Amino acid sequence: MSSAKDQLAIEMVNVEKTFGQQRVLKGINLPVAKGETTVIVGGSGQGKSVILKHMLGLMKPSSGEVRVFGRDLARMKKQELYEVRKDYGVLFQNVALFDSMTVFDNVALPLRERTKKSQAEIARIVEEKLALMALEGAAGKYPAQISGGMQKRVGLARALALEPKIVFFDEPTTGLDVHKSNEIYRLFHATQQQLKYTAVIVSHDVPKIFKLADSVALMAGGEIQGCMSPEDFQRSDNPLIRQFVEVTMGPIYTNDKEEAVSRETV
Amino acid sequence: MTFATPFKKLGDQSLFFFEAVGRAGIFLLVCLISMLKPPYKLHPIIRQLYFIGSRSGFVILFTGLFTGMVLGLQGYYPLAKFGSEGLLGSAVALSLIRELGPVLTALMVIGRAGSAICAGIGIMRNSEQIDALECMAIDPIKYLLAPKFVASILSLPLLTFIFDIIGIIGGFLVGVALFGVNQGTYFQGMYSSVQWIDIEMGIVKSLVFGLLIVWIASAKGYFLHLERSGGFGAEGVSRTTTDAVVISSVSVLIWDYLITALMI
Known part of the structure; x- marks a missing residue:
C-alpha cells in the first residue's frame, strides 16, 4: 500500500x-x-x-x-x-508570459531568481532551451511580437527552464x-522523454x-x-x-x- | 425580503469595505517585512528609483518653479501694503517647506508614478503574470513590490527637497528680480524664520506620503481580482487606477492635516 x-x-x-x-x-x-x-x-x-x-x-x-x-x-x-x-513547471492557458520582458528574459527569469548560476551559464541554458523549441531567432523579441504558437513554445521553454x-x-x-x-505535442513528447x-x-x-x-x-x-x-x-x-x-x-x-x-x- | 434587502445591502457593503481595509493593512505589513528581509537586490531598486524619482524630476522642477513664483506674486502685494516685503522670503520658504513642497510633490508623483504602478500591477494580475510568478516559486511581493516600496519612500523626500529649493528660487525671481525686494532681506528673513522643526515636518510628511502612495497604488493593483466590480479587463484596470489616484490624493491631504496637527 x-x-x-x-x-x-x-x-x-x-x-x-x-x-x-x-x-x-x-x-x-x-x-x-x-x-x-x-x-x-x-x-x-x-x-x-x-x-x-x-x-x-x-x-x-x-x-x-x-x-x-x-x-x-x-x-x-x-x-x-x-x-x-x-x-513545478507551468504552461498557462493564456501562457502568461511577462509581456514587458523579451523572450530571452522570460526564460531566464526563473534561473536568475531561483538559482545562483552565473549570467554566462544562464545564457547558455536559455539558448539551449530556445533551440530545443526552435526559437533561436526570437530571443530578442517581446511576447506581443511573436505568434500564438511561438508564445506557447516560449511558455514551454520557461516552464522547463529549471528541469521540473x-x-x-x-x-x-x-x-x-x-x-x-x-x-x-511533439515537443511535449520529446521533452518528457528527455526530462x-x-x-x-x-x-x-x-x-x-x-x-x-x-x-x-x-x-x-x-x-x-x-x-x-x-x-x-x-x-x-x-x-x-x-x-x-x-x-x-x-x-x-x-x-x-x-x-x-x-x-x-x- | 423587500424589508430586509436594504439592510442586507448595507451589511454586504460594510463587510466588503472592512475586508478591503483589513486586507490592505495586512498587505502593507507583508510588503514592509519583505522589503526589509534579505536578500537585497540593488538593480531593481535602482530601476524603480529611476522611474519613480528621476523621471519625476522634470515635472517637479516645473511645478516647483511656478509654485514659488506664484507665492512670490501673491505674497508681495499684501506684504508691500504694510511695508513688510522683507518678510517675503520667509513667507515663501515656510509655506513651501511645511506644506506645499511635500503635498504638491506627492500629488505629482501620484499622477505620474502611482497611477503607473497600479495599472502595471493590475495588468499583471489580470493576465495571470502574478500567478505565473507564484508558480515559479518567485514571491511576487518581494520581486515586484519591495523595490517599488523602497524607491518610493526614498524618492519622495528627495523630490520634495528639489521642489522646495526650486520654489524658493521661483519666489526669488518674482520678488527680487521682478519687484526689487532686497536680495539680502529675502534670504535673511528665510534664514531667521525657518526652524529645524519646519524642515523636520517636511521630511516626515514626505516619508509618510511616499509610503502612502506606493501602498495604495500597489494594493489596488495587486488585489484587482478582488474588486467589487470584478476588475475585469481594460475597464477594470482603468477604473481601479482612477480609484487608486483618488484615494491616494485624498489620503495625502488627510495625513497632511494629521501630521501638521501632531507636529505643530
Missing part, C-alpha cells in the same frame, strides 16, 4: 471547493502517478482549471487534501509552498491550428490527447468520473464518460456488452 502511495506525485483526496453559493468541486479524488501523463478532460466551465489551481496551491480547498509527494499543500506555510513549487519534476499544462493547444498543435517529468494536462483536444495520456480523467458535474487508461476510458460504461466520448469522438468504440447485443440482433 505504502509503495503504491510512493508512486504518486500528486493525490487529491475528497477535495471540495465552493465559491459563494456555487459548489464547483464536489469531492475530487484524483491520483497522479510519478513519471506518467495524466490528462483531465471535460466540457468548458466544469472546473478543470480549478483543479489545476488547487494542485498549484493558487487556491485552497474548502475541505479535503491536496498531497504533493505526500505533503498536504493546504496546510503549508508560504515558504514551504514555494519549496514545493520549485519542482512535475509540469502542468492548461489547455496547451487552445487557439492553435492542427500543425501548431502537433508541434506542441522524465510527471505531466498533468488539462485539455479538450480529444481524441488526439489520448495518444499521449497514460491515464484520462473526466471532469463532469463537479466530480471526477473515473481515472483510467485511454483504452479503458473509451470503453467505459459510465454514462457520463460514454456521453463525452460519443460527443467528442463519435460512436467509434463500443464495449463488449454492446457488441454482444448488436451481434444478437443481427
Whole structure:
C-alpha cells in the first residue's frame, strides 16, 4: 500500500471547493502517478482549471487534501509552498508570459531568481532551451511580437527552464491550428522523454490527447468520473464518460456488452 | 425580503469595505517585512528609483518653479501694503517647506508614478503574470513590490527637497528680480524664520506620503481580482487606477492635516 502511495506525485483526496453559493468541486479524488501523463478532460466551465489551481496551491480547498509527494499543500506555510513549487513547471492557458520582458528574459527569469548560476551559464541554458523549441531567432523579441504558437513554445521553454519534476499544462493547444498543435505535442513528447517529468494536462483536444495520456480523467458535474487508461476510458460504461466520448469522438468504440447485443440482433 | 434587502445591502457593503481595509493593512505589513528581509537586490531598486524619482524630476522642477513664483506674486502685494516685503522670503520658504513642497510633490508623483504602478500591477494580475510568478516559486511581493516600496519612500523626500529649493528660487525671481525686494532681506528673513522643526515636518510628511502612495497604488493593483466590480479587463484596470489616484490624493491631504496637527 505504502509503495503504491510512493508512486504518486500528486493525490487529491475528497477535495471540495465552493465559491459563494456555487459548489464547483464536489469531492475530487484524483491520483497522479510519478513519471506518467495524466490528462483531465471535460466540457468548458466544469472546473478543470480549478483543479489545476488547487494542485498549484493558487487556491485552497474548502475541505479535503491536496498531497504533493505526500505533503498536504493546504496546510503549508508560504515558504514551504514555494519549496514545493520549485519542482513545478507551468504552461498557462493564456501562457502568461511577462509581456514587458523579451523572450530571452522570460526564460531566464526563473534561473536568475531561483538559482545562483552565473549570467554566462544562464545564457547558455536559455539558448539551449530556445533551440530545443526552435526559437533561436526570437530571443530578442517581446511576447506581443511573436505568434500564438511561438508564445506557447516560449511558455514551454520557461516552464522547463529549471528541469521540473512535475509540469502542468492548461489547455496547451487552445487557439492553435492542427500543425501548431502537433508541434506542441511533439515537443511535449520529446521533452518528457528527455526530462522524465510527471505531466498533468488539462485539455479538450480529444481524441488526439489520448495518444499521449497514460491515464484520462473526466471532469463532469463537479466530480471526477473515473481515472483510467485511454483504452479503458473509451470503453467505459459510465454514462457520463460514454456521453463525452460519443460527443467528442463519435460512436467509434463500443464495449463488449454492446457488441454482444448488436451481434444478437443481427 | 423587500424589508430586509436594504439592510442586507448595507451589511454586504460594510463587510466588503472592512475586508478591503483589513486586507490592505495586512498587505502593507507583508510588503514592509519583505522589503526589509534579505536578500537585497540593488538593480531593481535602482530601476524603480529611476522611474519613480528621476523621471519625476522634470515635472517637479516645473511645478516647483511656478509654485514659488506664484507665492512670490501673491505674497508681495499684501506684504508691500504694510511695508513688510522683507518678510517675503520667509513667507515663501515656510509655506513651501511645511506644506506645499511635500503635498504638491506627492500629488505629482501620484499622477505620474502611482497611477503607473497600479495599472502595471493590475495588468499583471489580470493576465495571470502574478500567478505565473507564484508558480515559479518567485514571491511576487518581494520581486515586484519591495523595490517599488523602497524607491518610493526614498524618492519622495528627495523630490520634495528639489521642489522646495526650486520654489524658493521661483519666489526669488518674482520678488527680487521682478519687484526689487532686497536680495539680502529675502534670504535673511528665510534664514531667521525657518526652524529645524519646519524642515523636520517636511521630511516626515514626505516619508509618510511616499509610503502612502506606493501602498495604495500597489494594493489596488495587486488585489484587482478582488474588486467589487470584478476588475475585469481594460475597464477594470482603468477604473481601479482612477480609484487608486483618488484615494491616494485624498489620503495625502488627510495625513497632511494629521501630521501638521501632531507636529505643530
